[in-house]
Amino acid sequence: MTDIKLISNPFRDDKYTARLSSDDCIKFHKSLPDYSSSPLVDLYELSENLNLKSLQIKDESKRFNLNAFKSLGASYAMAKIIVSQVGNDQLDLDFNSIMQHKNATKEMTFATATDGNHGRAVAWSAEIFGCKAIVYLPEGTSRHRISAIESHGANAVVTELNYDETVEYAARMADENNWILIQDTSWKDYEDIPRDIMIGYQTMIHELSSDHFIWPTHVFMQAGVGSFAASIFDAFCNIDRPRPKFILVEPHGAACYFESIQVGDGKPHTVKKLDTLMAGLCCGTPSIIAWDIIKQTADYFVICDDGIALDAMKQMAEKKSDDQSIVSGESGAVTTGIIEKICSNPKYSNYxxxxxxxxxxSIFCISTEGDTNPDLYNQALGRQ
Ligand SMILES: Cc1ncc(COP(=O)(O)O)c(C=O)c1O
Known part of the structure; x- marks a missing residue:
C-alpha cells in the first residue's frame, strides 16, 4: 500500500462563488466569554528546509481552552436557534442579549452525535447559554473525550454503533424526545443548522485579516464529513485575491470524498468500513452541503496512512529549531504531515x-485540535 495517493478533481468549477459567508459570525464570537483569536504560527525553518516560501499554521488547540476549533460552529448555530426560538426579532446575535432569556434557554435540550470534538463544543455551548445537552458517541470513543464532554454538564452516551450510525441514532432520539438536533453534517431536509455551523467555522478565516498573514498559494484542509474544509474553501473564495489551490486531505481508512470522486458520477458515496486513528476524520458519508462546495472548489484529493499523522504530531511537538512547537492531535497534524512527506521524500517528487x-x-493549514486523545498523543511522542 502506498502511504500517500493523490487525484485531481474533474468537477472543479472556476466560476464558483462563495455561498456561506456572513460577517456576523466573528462579531458574535467576540461577544463570548474568554474569546481570543487562535494563534497563527509561521514555521520559518521548516518551510526553508522543505524548499517552500512559507508554511503557516493556525493553532486551534487554543480555542476557548477547548482544544479544538469545533466550538466556533456549535456556539454560532446554537445562538441562532435560541434567537429564533425566543421569537424576538429584535434580539441581537450576541452573548449578553441571549443571556437576558435564561428562562427560555434552560428549557432547551440539544442533542448531537460526535467523534468527540463537536460533542464537547455542543456541551460547552449549552453550558454557557444555560441549556441541556445529550451527546451520543460511537463505540470505542476514548475515555478522555467522554469526560471532556461530561465536564460541561452534558449527558454523554456511548453507543455500540459507528460514527454514521450514531448520527442516525441521535437524529431519531432527538425526534422522539422533542430535542433540538445540532449536527455538524447535513442531509436532505436537514441543512439549516449544519450550514450555520459551517458559517461559524469561518471566523477562523476572518481572524487572519488581523494577523501577518501571507496570502497562500496552497491551502491543505483535512476532512471527515467535509463541513470544516468546505467552509474554509468557501471563505477563501469570498476574498477578492487570487484563488489558492485547495487540497482536501483524508485518511486512507475513511476517505469518503476520495472514493466518491473516484466513482466519477459526481455524487457523494458512503464508505462502509471505517478504520483510522484520526477520530475527527473517521466519517464515511459526506455532508451534502459540503460535498457540493468541495466538488466545485477542491483542486486535488489526497489520502494517507495514519503513520503520517503520528509522525507529524511528534515533529510538531519537538522544538528542534527556532520554529514554535505546536501541540497537534492526530486529526490536526495530518495536513502538515502530508506536506512534510511530499516535500522531503523523493518518492513523491511527481506530486x-x-x-x-x-x-x-506559501502554504496554509489549520491544526484543528490539540491533544484531545492524550493516550494516543503520548504514544505518538514516544512517552509511553
Ligand atoms: C480535530 C478535527 N479536525 C477536523 C475535523 C473534520 O471536520 P469535518 O467532519 O467537518 O470534515 C474534525 C471533525 O470532527 C475534527 O474533530
Whole structure:
C-alpha cells in the first residue's frame, strides 16, 4: 500500500462563488466569554528546509481552552436557534442579549452525535447559554473525550454503533424526545443548522485579516464529513485575491470524498468500513452541503496512512529549531504531515510537480485540535 495517493478533481468549477459567508459570525464570537483569536504560527525553518516560501499554521488547540476549533460552529448555530426560538426579532446575535432569556434557554435540550470534538463544543455551548445537552458517541470513543464532554454538564452516551450510525441514532432520539438536533453534517431536509455551523467555522478565516498573514498559494484542509474544509474553501473564495489551490486531505481508512470522486458520477458515496486513528476524520458519508462546495472548489484529493499523522504530531511537538512547537492531535497534524512527506521524500517528487509546489509556494493549514486523545498523543511522542 502506498502511504500517500493523490487525484485531481474533474468537477472543479472556476466560476464558483462563495455561498456561506456572513460577517456576523466573528462579531458574535467576540461577544463570548474568554474569546481570543487562535494563534497563527509561521514555521520559518521548516518551510526553508522543505524548499517552500512559507508554511503557516493556525493553532486551534487554543480555542476557548477547548482544544479544538469545533466550538466556533456549535456556539454560532446554537445562538441562532435560541434567537429564533425566543421569537424576538429584535434580539441581537450576541452573548449578553441571549443571556437576558435564561428562562427560555434552560428549557432547551440539544442533542448531537460526535467523534468527540463537536460533542464537547455542543456541551460547552449549552453550558454557557444555560441549556441541556445529550451527546451520543460511537463505540470505542476514548475515555478522555467522554469526560471532556461530561465536564460541561452534558449527558454523554456511548453507543455500540459507528460514527454514521450514531448520527442516525441521535437524529431519531432527538425526534422522539422533542430535542433540538445540532449536527455538524447535513442531509436532505436537514441543512439549516449544519450550514450555520459551517458559517461559524469561518471566523477562523476572518481572524487572519488581523494577523501577518501571507496570502497562500496552497491551502491543505483535512476532512471527515467535509463541513470544516468546505467552509474554509468557501471563505477563501469570498476574498477578492487570487484563488489558492485547495487540497482536501483524508485518511486512507475513511476517505469518503476520495472514493466518491473516484466513482466519477459526481455524487457523494458512503464508505462502509471505517478504520483510522484520526477520530475527527473517521466519517464515511459526506455532508451534502459540503460535498457540493468541495466538488466545485477542491483542486486535488489526497489520502494517507495514519503513520503520517503520528509522525507529524511528534515533529510538531519537538522544538528542534527556532520554529514554535505546536501541540497537534492526530486529526490536526495530518495536513502538515502530508506536506512534510511530499516535500522531503523523493518518492513523491511527481506530486510536487502536480501540485506546483516550489520555493515560491506559501502554504496554509489549520491544526484543528490539540491533544484531545492524550493516550494516543503520548504514544505518538514516544512517552509511553
Ligand atoms: C480535530 C478535527 N479536525 C477536523 C475535523 C473534520 O471536520 P469535518 O467532519 O467537518 O470534515 C474534525 C471533525 O470532527 C475534527 O474533530
Amino acid at each position: 510536487l510537480d502536480v501540485l506546483g509546489l516550489d520555493d515560491s509556494s
